[in-house]
Structures are given as structure tokens and as C-alpha cells.
Amino acid sequence: MSTTGQPHAEPFRVSQLLYDTRYRSYTIQIFALFVIMLAFAWAIDNAVRNLEALGKDIDFGFIFETSAYDINQHLLDYDSTSTHGRAALVGIINTTLVAIMGCITATIIGVLAGVLRLSRNWVVARLMTVYIEAFRNIPVLIWILFTVAIVNEVLPGVRSFRGEDAMSGLFFDSVFITNRGFYIPAPVFEAGSTAVGVVLALSIAAAWYFGRWARARQATTGRILPVFWARLAILIVPVLLAFFAMGSPVSLEVPALKGFNFKGGIYMRDSLIGLWLALSVYTGAFIAEIVRAGILAISRGQTEAAYALGLRPGRTMSLVVLPQALRVIVPPLISQFLNLTKNSSLAIAVGYMDATGTLGGITLNQTGREMECILLLMAFYLAASLTISAGMNAYNRSVRLKER
């Protein structure tokens, strides 16, 4: 990095690699890289040799063999005659389900708790502090076990809905909250429901256009329209009209007690509910702190300026402070989403069949292919994490300060 612009008079000597600060850092880096690669090579070689000594080869053929076990929650068609590969896929979908549900609720809880912790209301602010500190400082596995134990021990059993003085379900006997999970009605689509779906899609598009139009109008004329109510009307009214015009093609299948369990409807298992709640409330506490930090990072002058313009506190928060705070919030939020996804692998503790439970649990155990199963599992979690990162980074680019 010579700045003089004059050619070097002296030729390069080997000793410069060690004594010349221009080259020394390269020497050290190359040496360190070499050592690390050696260490990795040794580790891999060691693993291969030990597997050989145990008489085990690396073989992924088990993926196509019959799994012979059942999985309770499967969003794909699956039974004990399916392959191990399909069992792994069912587990991966279950992981994805709980991760997506968890990320959404954790964000909602986190934003609410973060904003409320800054509230001027002393009781609300202190309550949020207690929530955040309690959840951040106790391991998530304990929370998962705790929530599932509460579901199992506190909620009524399926049997209390049976017999003489039976309990009745919520909402006109259609939702049943039991210690085996929640049974909720499922929609049944009959002929004609496609038309209702098309109307719904059109309504959503119309509501979106209306929002854009209202914003443009506000920017030009300064008049604020009642966007929320108008959008709600656009969404609901045409769909309702179409629904009745087509002769109510969508009905609800209400769960009913038959034999040992409720049949029909959607069954959310105790393990899913416990895991989902615990993960979202736990991660929500971290997100709350990130949101609080983001808000505090915005200069107080911004709020005061908004007040001076006559904006009310709610609008100041949603229109002025939060959009700017997002730039600070989003990058650490990515790692919270990653944490939540990875923490979902604790699911097996409560019997939720996620990827760790199927591929890294029963399949590993029944086939004895530890190395292969764990490698596949690592590849899945890596791919999932990178996907989340990529998505969130794209979002981050869209909200960050645009310098023109």
C-alpha cells in the first residue's frame, strides 16, 4: 500500500513475510487457515475411520425404505407404510408450521410488549418489565414443559364432555378445549365455493387498491378518509353477498365426541399448542427488548415534532416513530426468528413430531443411521435458517434509510 507512487527499489525477500508489517498479516492468516483446514480434515478422517472400525458405512438408502411407524400430526398423507423420506418430510412440514405460527405471534407479542414497556402508565410498564425479565431469564425448554404440563393438568379431559353432567363446548358447543388439545370447527367447501373464493380474492385486491388510492388522495389533498372501515366493508360485504347468492356453499364441520376422542373439525394437539405458546411468548420477550431499543434509538425530537404538527400519540407511534425504528429493529429480529426456528427442535420433549422427532428421532433410532440422519437434519436447519435470513434481509433492504 505504498502511497509514494515510486517503484520499489529493493527486491522482495522471504524474511519480509515475517518482519514486514505489509506481508505479516497475510502470513498469519494463511497459516491460520491452513491449521483450521488440517483440523477439519483430521476430524472428518477420524469420523470416517471410526465408522469403518464399527463396520458402518455411509448409506442414505434408508430414505426409501418403509418407516413402519405412525406420526400423529401429518399435513401430508402419511401412514406406517410410507417411507422414511416421507416421514422426514412430514416432520419438516411440522417444524415449518410451528416456526411460522411462532414467528407471527412472537412478533405481535413482542411489538405490543415493547411499546407498552415504554408506556407512561406505571402499572402497564412494570407488568411488561416483569413479563420480559421472567421469560428472558428462564430456559425455553422449561417454558415448553411448563406450558404443556399446564395444558395437560389444568384443562378438562375429553371425558368431562361425556355423560350425565357433561360440559358443553365454547361458541354454541363448537369449540372444545381439552387437555389433549383444542378441537375447532373446520370449513367444508361444497360446490359453488370457488365463486365465493374468487369474490374474496377480488375484494382483497380492491381493498389494497383503495388503500393506495386513499393514500395518494391524502398526499395531494390532505384529506384523511376512514380507510380502515371502508376496507373492512370492501372485504366483507361482497363476500357475504356472494356466499348467500350461491346458497351457503361453505359450511362448518363441528367436532363431535365419538368413542375415545372428538372426531371431525381441526384438532390442534396439546404438544403443538404448548410448543407454539411457549416459543412465541419466550421469543416475544426478546423481540420486546429489540422493539424498545429501536424506539429509544429514535430521537425524542421526532416525537415532539409530530406532536407539534398536531398528531395524536397513536399516530405518532405508527406513522413517525415505528417506521424509523424498523431500521434498527429488523436486523436483530432476524436472529430472533432464527432462534425460534432452531428452538423448535426441543419439540420432542413434549412429543411434537417435528424434523428432529421423525428424522433425528424415530428414523435414526429404528435404522441406526446416526451419521446420515444428523447430517440431513443439519442440512435442513441450515437451509431453513438461510431462507429466513434471505427473506428478512430483503425486507430489511426495503425499510432501511434510502439515500438518494
Add this chain to the structure above:
Amino acid sequence: MRLKTTLVAAAAAAAFSVGAHGATLDDVKAKGFIQCGVSTGLAGFAFTDSDGNWDGFDVVFCRATAAAVFGDPNAIKFTPTTGKTRFTALASGEIDLLYRNTTWTLSRDVDLKFSFLGVNYYDGQGFMIRKDMGVSSASELDGATVCIQTGTTTELNLADFFRANNMNYEPVPIETNAEAQQKYLANACDVYTTDASGLAATRATFEDPENHVILPEIISKEPLGPLVRHGDNAWGDIVRWVLNALIIAEEKGITAANVDSMASADTKDPEIKRLLGVEGNYGEMLGLSADWAVHAIKTGGNYGEIFEKHIGENTAIGLARGLNQLWTKGGILYAPPFR
């Protein structure tokens, strides 16, 4: 920073290096104790008493093996393993011997590369349910929620049984017996299924065992026995013959109380003489002392004594001998001749 990375890599590499397994017998003798894998806690079979000492049916067999090798039933350490961790623990060399209600199957024997050395309990899978459910047969279980221990043969038997009978069920996979018990008692599952002996053991720890029934159907064969790694023949022979010695001892009426007098007294039965090391050099063949079987029998008595003390009809678990009776008394317990 770089240094840290290197150290982490080195540590990870060290974790891989289990080392090749040579003769386990030499390793065991060198370290002076046996590392035995047992259940994490199953009443009657493997549990810790109020002083923290391991005891139970499977545990005594482990101790008898230690007594045969070292002359001391306490030259042993126990590793509690779950249905899921047991095979990895054995394959990686963390334990020398696994005595954990483990079913002998072809794939475990051949594909997982373990050697099963005999059967110390002939079992079968059963179902436990509350009496007031009014179910009297497993064929009435259509639609039931079933708690199972994951990573066991019961999981596979259950899938087969319900498929063969064209019934549906909701499996709830559980890691340990204690968790399954809690779920079952909280009514989060209707039925708990595992080996019938395990059901009896679990029921014995309930506050109200009389309100739970074990259904009459036994849906599988579960021969439970000890296992070691493939290729460990000398070590495997010792484990196998300790088990056989305890069975032969029952056949011949040798008990913990009379084994010393039997060994010194002038018994006529040549098989007793061979077993107790008075005649022949069978101990030497195994690489043990001549009186190895005497030590093994002294640990907890013969097979019958161990059974009666820990899981027999006079205990809380109350299992009948059934198939596990000697072949001469109507069971299928049969040890090869000691000669």
C-alpha cells in the same frame, strides 16, 4: 479470534475420536469396573433406592457380571439410558454392556451390529387402560389416544397391530416412562402401551393401581436380554454365561445362601462341580477365576431368587413367572448345558 476458532475445531475433532474398539474385556479389566447401561427408571427393573444405589432385576444381572469378572458386585458404574440413547451409548463405547429391557430383533442384531447374548425376561407388548373406560379387549381401542415410548419396538408393533385390525389411533410419542406415566394419569392419553412387565411395574407405582387394567391381548413377542457390540466375542461370552449360570443355578437349587457350602461340600452332581469351579477349568476358558460363578450367584441369588425379590408375585409389581419359569416347570427358560 482465530485461535479461538482453531481451538473449537480441535475440540470438535476430539469429540469425534472415540477410538477403535478392541477387546472390551481387556478395557474393562484395565479400568477395574464395568459400565452398564440400564433404564432411566423402571420400578422393579432398574431404579435408584433412597440411598442413591441402583437396584432392580436388570441391575442385579449387571452386578452379577461384575462379580464374575472382578469378584466384587460393586465394581460397576451405571449409565441410565432412554429408549433412544441406548444404542448410541453402546455403539460409541460409552457403556460396555446394555441390560435395559431391550428386545432382541433381527435388525438390531444384524444392522445395528450388536450381539444379543440371551434372554433374561420373555415379555410381550400389552395395553393398560382405566377400568371405568369399560374396555375389555384391545380390539375395542379404535380411535384411542395411545402413549408410547419412542425409539422402541413397541412403536412399530403398535402401528402393525392397528393396521392389521383396521383401526385408527392417535400416537403420542414420549421419551421416558416417567413422562408417559404423567400423561396417562392426567388423562392426556387413554391407553399406555409398552411391554407387559413394564406396564405392571408402572402400575405398581400408581396411587390407585386397582383402577387400571392390563388388557388380556399380548400383541408381540419381546424377548428382553443383554447385548454388547459386534466383534466382542470374549466379552460377550462372559455376559452370556453369567446369565446362563444364574439360570442353571436355579435348576440345580444353588442359592445365594447355600452356594458356599455347595462349592466346598462334596456334592455328587458333576454339573454343579463344573459350574462352581470345583472341577474342570471353565473359568480359565472364559478368562476368569475358577469361582466366578460363585461370586455371580452370591450377588443376588439364582435367576428365581432375583425374579422373586424384584418383580415376583410377592412384590408390588406382582409378575407371575409365566413363560419365565424353568423349562422343567412349564416355562421356556432353558440354559445350554454347562460342560
